[in-house]
Amino acid sequence: PNAPLLGLEVNEALRRVIQEPATSWERSKFESVAREALDFYHRGQIEALLFPRVDRETRFIFGSFPLLAEVVQAGLEVYFARERLRLDPNDPESVERYLSKATQAQAYVETMRLNTMRGRRRRAIQDHMMPTGRSKWAHDYYCYRKDSHRIPDATSGRYTVNPERAGWVRKWADWILVDGVSINKCCQRMLDDSGIRIHRSTMVDVLSDPALIGKFYAYTTKVVRDATGRKRKTHVDENGWLLVYENPSQAIITHEQFYALRERFQRNKENSPRNT
Structure with missing residues (x-):
């Protein structure tokens, strides 16, 4: 719903859904979508890549950020709907906002992971x-x-x-x-x-x-x-x-x-x- 606020029009035929557990990130899935997006861009079918929110792209920031940088360097614009953010490597404020949200997402995922592991061990020992x-x-x-x-x-x-x-x-x-x-x-x-x-x-x-x-x-x-x-x-x-x-x-x-x-x-x- 935030796409129009960013001046974007979503092509539903080109929407891609990546299904992952809440505490994991699969590079192969993300990379496949990124390559497909670049292919659409080079064929003139899209101008931008829109993510629902920062934390869905940053479950493993050391793997995702290099891929995002490659996408941006190729000329494809990258947006995040919830944060109404465009990632522009040449704009320090844009990069700072992105990194701040990404850091929060990493901390949230780590907390969820630890809680899940504690719950599993409790299930094994007590139950x-x-x-x-x-x-x-x-x-x-x-x-x-x-x-x-x-x-x-x-x-x-x-x-x-x-x-x-x-x-x-x-x-x-x-x-x-x-x-x-x-x-x-x-x-x-x-x-x-x-x-x-x-x-x-x-x-x-x-x-x-x-x-x-x-x-x-x-x-x-x-x-x-x-x-x-x-x-x-x-x-x-x-x-x-x-x-x-x-x-x-x-x-x-x-x-x-x-x-x-x-x-x-x-x-x-x-x-x-x-x-x-």
Whole structure:
């Protein structure tokens, strides 16, 4: 609605919506829209790029600002509707207003992120429910939200065994421990028998997950960002894991099998050409 106040007319056919969680920013999505806008500009279809407000563009300012600068340098004008602001690199007042709003947005996002993390940890420690519904290949997750007004039961916010996939996991364990099959050959046998392609790293991750013996941990991995804002998942040391709950009825293999597989994978890692 503020577009006319800025002297702009919005072409609805060229409107683009970027859907993101409140506390994240995906460079690839933003960059795709920025490139598309430049293409429209070079073809004479648009003269300006209009954002609803500053904070939707600055969830990760170190990634977004260079892209915005590139857009402005190409000749495309950039506006923010709520603030009635045109970003002009040659106007110190314009840049100062933009940076002030961007800084506020960064602080707001960080507060939301911290509150979300505290809430998730409280859910895990106090309610013994998984803080997130991260997928597990051999288990199904039953989502539960406190604001759903649904009375929680034994499965709420927890995992239950997927019978079909659990059957395959037991076969993998037998193939490796009894038949002496390598991980690569195990993946090939899975493909031949079921038509399902499993990458070796996925199979190792599944067979290394304590959920197979009924122990369900959180915070076993973490996501880090590089300088461009791209996300990368890394594994956390076992000492940093949080045991949310135990449920032996949801175990898929025996403790003996699980730790034998772990030992096998550790030997493979030590004997890998990368470590020799």
